[in-house]
Amino acid sequence: MTETNIHAALLVIGDEILSGRTKDKNIGYIAEFLTNIGIDMKEVRVVPDEMDDIVDALNALRKRYAYVFTTGGIGPTHDDITADAVARALGVELYEDQRIIDLMLQRLKPEDLNESRRRMARIPRGAEHVANPISKVPGFKIENVIVMAGVPSIMQAMLDDVAPKLTTGARMLMETIEAAGIPEGPYAAALGDIAKAHPRTIIGSYPQFGEGRFRNQIVVRSKDGAALQAAVEAIGEMLKGMAPGGR
Amino acid sequence: MTETNIHAALLVIGDEILSGRTKDKNIGYIAEFLTNIGIDMKEVRVVPDEMDDIVDALNALRKRYAYVFTTGGIGPTHDDITADAVARALGVELYEDQRIIDLMLQRLKPEDLNESRRRMARIPRGAEHVANPISKVPGFKIENVIVMAGVPSIMQAMLDDVAPKLTTGARMLMETIEAAGIPEGPYAAALGDIAKAHPRTIIGSYPQFGEGRFRNQIVVRSKDGAALQAAVEAIGEMLKGMAPGGR
Numbered sequence: 335m336t337e338t339n340i341h342a343a344l345l346v347i348g349d350e351i352l353s354g355r356t357k358d359k360n361i362g363y364i365a366e367f368l369t370n371i372g373i374d375m376k377e378v379r380v381v382p383d384e385m386d387d388i389v390d391a392l393n394a395l396r397k398r399y400a401y402v403f404t405t406g407g408i409g410p411t412h413d414d415i416t417a418d419a420v421a422r423a424l425g426v427e428l429y430e431d432q433r434i435i436d437l438m439l440q441r442l443k444p445e446d447l448n449e450s451r452r453r454m455a456r457i458p459r460g461a462e463h464v465a466n467p468i469s470k471v472p473g474f475k476i477e478n479v480i481v482m483a484g485v486p487s488i489m490q491a492m493l494d495d496v497a498p499k500l501t502t503g504a505r506m507l508m509e510t511i512e513a514a515g516i517p518e519g520p521y522a523a524a525l526g527d528i529a530k531a532h533p534r535t536i537i538g539s540y541p542q543f544g545e546g547r548f549r550n551q552i553v554v555r556s557k558d559g560a561a562l563q564a565a566v567e568a569i570g571e572m573l574k575g576m577a578p579g580g581r
Numbered sequence: 582m583t584e585t586n587i588h589a590a591l592l593v594i595g596d597e598i599l600s601g602r603t604k605d606k607n608i609g610y611i612a613e614f615l616t617n618i619g620i621d622m623k624e625v626r627v628v629p630d631e632m633d634d635i636v637d638a639l640n641a642l643r644k645r646y647a648y649v650f651t652t653g654g655i656g657p658t659h660d661d662i663t664a665d666a667v668a669r670a671l672g673v674e675l676y677e678d679q680r681i682i683d684l685m686l687q688r689l690k691p692e693d694l695n696e697s698r699r700r701m702a703r704i705p706r707g708a709e710h711v712a713n714p715i716s717k718v719p720g721f722k723i724e725n726v727i728v729m730a731g732v733p734s735i736m737q738a739m740l741d742d743v744a745p746k747l748t749t750g751a752r753m754l755m756e757t758i759e760a761a762g763i764p765e766g767p768y769a770a771a772l773g774d775i776a777k778a779h780p781r782t783i784i785g786s787y788p789q790f791g792e793g794r795f796r797n798q799i800v801v802r803s804k805d806g807a808a809l810q811a812a813v814e815a816i817g818e819m820l821k822g823m824a825p826g827g828r
Binding site for chain 1: 693698769
């Protein structure tokens with residue numbers, strides 16, 4: 335049995351993330367969203383608001399993955415250059431889309447539609463809109479590149495709009511096992527053996543540190559429910575009889 | 582006047598971030614920390630727990646930036662392969678460091694020091710320790726690569742330990758101007774002109790959406806205090822007399 339795997343990457347565009355001024359809230363949201371619809375995120379990059387950096391990252395990612403999602407850089411100010419970068423990476427021209435101008439005029443008086451705001455109506459030739467129910471100006475999808483806003487609420491609405499149009503694969507199933515109080519050291523070798531014996535699963539062990547001690551969780555992931563269940567049972571057997579404590 | 586610029590990248594290693602199961606808390610912390618000590622983070626990548634992906638990313642980043650920080654993948658379980666990947670990327674061997682074994686024996690009985698735990702004592706030949714006051718097992722620094730834990734509290738302690746050993750550059754200064762209630766559209770063109778007229782600054786405009794409306798902040802960054810101040814004043818002049826509101 336083989337499953338369809340659809341792999342994606344996320345490109346986060348913005349100096350403010352790299353300087354630490356703004357704490358990104360989009361990576362975790364998009365990762366979880368895509369996992370839930372059967373698209374596996376395999377890479378994330380964060381790059382500054384610099385044309386060459388954006389174009390290079392776009393070209394590296396769009397050739398390697400089924401989809402590349404971007405966040406950030408689609409506003410009206412001079413540092414918003416994502417549409418320009420996508421057009422350059424794909425070798426197509428930008429044009430002013432009258433449909434976007436019309437959307438903007440639902441919210442703006444004609445005399446307020448200045449040159450900067452018109453920049454937001456420029457999309458690469460061949461792109462389709464990704465609807466923005468919040469502030470109207472859409473993102474866009476061209477080839478396998480999906481361009482979204484950086485503001486989390488708008489990005490999330492755009493993701494809802496574009497998701498039904500994407501090819502999705504088998505959903506990654508996941509089960510979490512609490513290794514209550516048992517440190518990683520005693521079970522690491524046995525867990526490695528279980529991982530080898532269950533090649534259709536991905537098994538990870540994740541320590542969290544809090545209240546002065548570690549709390550480990552073992553996570554099993556698979557696209558095959560039966561394989562997942564078999565590995566989960568093997569791990570349950572392994573943990574049985576292991577003593578909690580700091581050993 | 583020229584400033585020293587020290588550029589760094591961060592490589593986040595972990596399936597659990599890409600699946601969305603764990604929400605990364607390290608990117609924002611490290612970005613802000615490095616900004617404050619005069620190291621500019623220019624790129625972040627998140628990759629899965631796969632040898633080739635980690636090695637490729639390490640090699641791309643370590644050649645391009647003064648420092649590459651990594652988080653994740655240094656525990657005792659089979660999915661912890663960061664030390665192996667760093668050794669492979671740098672073409673050096675891994676060895677079991679007796680000093681790390683000794684640190685581990687401060688917390689473990691000798692009979693509990695099993696094969697899996699010994700894996701955590703393997704570091705690349707030539708690496709120096711990055712101290713871990715919380716759970717003892719250190720991270721390490723080799724050439725320009727700094728390997729840290731993924732657990733945020735441990736990563737933060739490691740960053741405190743390694744920071745004084747790093748070459749730092751001029752600190753990026755930053756000032757935030759509240760464009761209280763003024764939308765980006767009316768000021769975007771003038772702000773672009775100011776950005777052009779103040780080439781020693783980096784000027785960004787960041788909308789936040791909440792309570793049904795946008796609240797914009799304009800952020801000016803520079804390593805030159807006078808240049809920063811001049812741009813901030815120009816922006817203050819620009820905003821004077823602009824009407825708040827949805828226009």
